[in-house]
Amino acid sequence: MDKRELILEATLELITENGFHATPMSMISKKAKVAAGTIYHHFENKEVLLEALYAESKKKMGRAMQLATVNGENYETDFKSIWISLFIFYADNSNTFQFLEQYAQSPFIRKETKEEQRKHYQPIIDFLGEGIRKGNLKSMDVEILTEMVHGTVASAAKIFHQNKGLSKNAIDQLAQFAWQAAKA
Amino acid sequence: MDKRELILEATLELITENGFHATPMSMISKKAKVAAGTIYHHFENKEVLLEALYAESKKKMGRAMQLATVNGENYETDFKSIWISLFIFYADNSNTFQFLEQYAQSPFIRKETKEEQRKHYQPIIDFLGEGIRKGNLKSMDVEILTEMVHGTVASAAKIFHQNKGLSKNAIDQLAQFAWQAAKA
Amino acid sequence: MDKRELILEATLELITENGFHATPMSMISKKAKVAAGTIYHHFENKEVLLEALYAESKKKMGRAMQLATVNGENYETDFKSIWISLFIFYADNSNTFQFLEQYAQSPFIRKETKEEQRKHYQPIIDFLGEGIRKGNLKSMDVEILTEMVHGTVASAAKIFHQNKGLSKNAIDQLAQFAWQAAKA
Amino acid sequence: MDKRELILEATLELITENGFHATPMSMISKKAKVAAGTIYHHFENKEVLLEALYAESKKKMGRAMQLATVNGENYETDFKSIWISLFIFYADNSNTFQFLEQYAQSPFIRKETKEEQRKHYQPIIDFLGEGIRKGNLKSMDVEILTEMVHGTVASAAKIFHQNKGLSKNAIDQLAQFAWQAAKA
DNA sequence: AATGAATGAGGGTTCATTCAT
């Protein structure tokens, strides 16, 4: 397996468990079964490693949302489909979820990196923007609405991980929670 | 001013800015204008200092919510009043908000500490539980509903701090967002 | 004894023996019988430690030259007296001599530090300048003459240390060597 | 061009600029446009590379002095001719000069290597020895005299490089400085 | 209670060297 991949994986696991500063490079190298110096062949330093992990995670999140079945016939159905896709991604990838939550606003990630990775989030912004224009959603600033809707997914995922699971019914109820909040 | 208070204040400010591990005790002692050893007269070690800060912050949050005018006449009005009280506390105390968000789930805070500080949160759980029983709110697990509603406040506060402000109108709209989500 | 002094002394000894990069801070701390961190209480980092040592050494050199008996009656006698004073300092302080020779032009010492420490050398420049004006010495650029005369002292000191000693006679002969070179 | 030669050249340039320990093998390999491993095909390790460079440099110095026109008619003229030949070599090859000055006494060069490379210096020792015997030069230990005379060349070269040049006149004056110092 | 110099374990990072290709 690619060493770069092994390092990123070990980093994700350790960093969500211990936090950035409580995860020494030596611990990462041990978990990745790689020499300490090898990490530095692939990542300039610890910060760059973190940023690479952030970029990788955002990319995966973007891909997950594109798996939602959106056919444009019924806005509510499409909305819930996207909501559930993201929820499932967060539920299935607890480390990635925690990592993104924790580092989204941290000073470890440079503004430019965040800006650049925003592209993976653009489709959902567009979808909500369209909903606002068409009158399906509340007439709000689209950035604010996006943040609020995303907040409902994040809260739901947090509950999922605390509970170590959630029934199909409960998930649908939470999607409904989000939909009623956002709809016009 | 009490040295203990000065230390806690300096810690809050520095830790939200830099994170736990990127905030040396020496930096705290400098900001608090206190000798390094003095911190250890008031707090056994760095972790204990953090836990004390957590307890203090939760207490303040609890007090803020008790300022809401809840008269029991109209459930929706009371719901929004509490929602806005908490939001205002988070808006006015950005460091405390950030700190609680960041460390609520971090491994730095021992489970027992978290459990103990839950008491400050009990009134709102009771209020929502009553709403469910009375049929004002969705019939959901009260813990789940509480987490979801709290999530809307946290998202709103995050937006407030990113935007560096939010109009009265926008705040009311966000309270409405939460209410429509939660109501039966 | 002052820890700062102990550290400087250990550094001088080790650095002349091994060179800057071959002398780990851990080695210095061990020789000075001081914890590694203690060095950093007295010197910001390794480079600053080196610069402090340089400044200290230049100061000592300046003091040594002021011990020469210069009465202004006979220029040749005064010239040789100064020459021998500096020679004796270099002979008696082999480490300081080696250190100054080695680091005088090294990139470790910042230009500003060198400029600043030049003051300890000013008296001899003045003395040689006066000799040129009065016709006692060759009519040359005073900086060049100073460098050449200093070179003779340095060469003599090098010989002294290689030979592990030099007779009074030989020293006088070398002072004479320098005088004949420099005199008009 | 021969890779061995490229490596030696890169090493000379980098080592005079940064010093031995501040010049990683990777830096040398990059400058020489050669893979890291390739250096180890030509030189057993870093120390051996340094010693090879030392030997090469001493050889070049020896060759330069042999270019002096020495016809045995006038000792003073021959003395100055040799002095100037060496000076010109040091002036033209600033890196080699610096390197030899810096590493002549350093612990990096083994005694045996230094002994072996002394052969390139033998002709000048013989020339000065003859001058002493014939009464042209001061009656001194020939090794001491050689060191002192060489010191004047080295000082002159140092001045040359600091000044970034020196007039023909000045050079003659410095040769005269050396001659008056050494002559009987 | 308060101070701050001192400690030394442990962190991020570098780099001489190896070895499979």
Add this chain to the structure above:
DNA sequence: AATGAATGAACCCTCATTCAT
């Protein structure tokens, strides 16, 4: 002969904590 990814020991430096004052 030549390559360059990989190694891991060793470096500089930081910082939680102690303790004599």
